[in-house]
Amino acid sequence: MISVRNISKSYGASKILKGVSLDIKPGEIVTLIGPSGAGKTTFLRTLNWLASPDEGSVRIGDVEISAGHARPRQISALRAQSSMVFQHYHLFHNKTALENITESLIVVHKKTRAEADEIGIKLLIKVGMQDKMHEYPSRLSGGQKQRVGIARALAVEPKVMLFDEPTSSLDPEWVGEVLTVMNQIADEGMTMVVVTHEMRFARNVSKRIVFFDDGAIVESGAPEQLFQNPVHERTRQFLSKERFD
Template identity: 55%
Template sequence: MIKVENLHKSYNNQAVLKGIDLEINNGEIVVVIGPSGTGKSTFLRCLNYLESADKGIITIGDITIDSESATKKQIHELRKNTSMVFQNYNLFKNKTVLENVMEALLVVKRIPKNEAKRISEKLLVQVGLIDKVNNYPSQLSGGQQQRVGIARAMALKPEVILFDEPTSALDPEWVGEVLDVIKNLASKNLTMIIVTHEMSFAKEIANKVVFMDGGKVVECGTPEEIFEKSTNERVNQFLSKFNNRSLFSKAVI
């Protein structure tokens, strides 16, 4: 289970997260939506300590950290329970597709090279890139690079995979292939937190939708409760900008 209690984060005395509370069950897919600049990506980065929160308690699996007294050992253990899929791929440009996926297995888990290769090839089959094992990132499309990033995130078998707007840097023609891979992961009972502006995708894939605004969780509920039945004025104001509201009710869940 993942539990976040009273999480705060500021930059230069500007509050970005203002007391986030959230609970996520094992195998749950949580989609975080809301306007740009409201702290969604910062929230994800605080969960795996790419950013250190100023205050709050984070529990992921059997690891609990108080942000005001976190030790390096605790942070290391927490990071082992999470994987991040970034907006801009963050692949090693000097390593092949296979080497990019193997890297964490070799360095973090210290798995023998042959075993790391076997695991990595299996993951690349899952994301449809086994034919690209010897290619470098520069030889791949944006969608293919993001699928490598997803395979890399899966390699460590984390408690939770964090997706930070995984399609935002993609050309429109590559968005669908990445969303299809994430949908496939959703069928494997993995715990995922996904920040996205793809509203119909959010409706289709999520068990729980979190709407953030102004550094706070404004509303949290099922896709139906958020997209179709919300009585919160701010939530409905935001969703109205995505015109085809009827699109949400047609999504296949």
């Protein structure tokens, strides 16, 4: 489903990604873990060309782009393959939960309001937010906002869902409900790439964990293998500081 070949990316003089390659199968749930500044967000952003790599190529589904040869039409095609959920929701404050979902369906995807509402309501039911569909974000909890963010990301029917620390700005009491929705999406067979510090999710839901450090993949493996028998000392050190409860 996803094939990343040898991508590199610099910001100014700093090389942030140093030749990263990764293949992800349809329906696979991959978590990316690693210290702050390792390049996890940057990597995720190269998957939809929000950050354009200097070298290498990205393929999602049947859309492939190589660095230096990206045409606007190819970039739009690549972006249509995936949908991203951010740490800080990025909801429109002046729109209701439902309108946050229907806006781009109407404006970008040229759905009628009735069609968009039908999709939006269905998705709000899926994330357990049907009771709040006419509320504005300021009246929603962090967990509820993030569930709207997930519903909005699903609305465009992506092949792949990209999550960048979707629970890390939440109070602990709201984390569970967001992880529950993510588990449900995983169970439905969605291909997911999840940057997270939630080791429970990494261990219980993902099939593969990729440990990132200093712009490169240090090692990757099944959760039990990586958690119990990390090969590299850097992985060991990182895991020793994480909480697993």
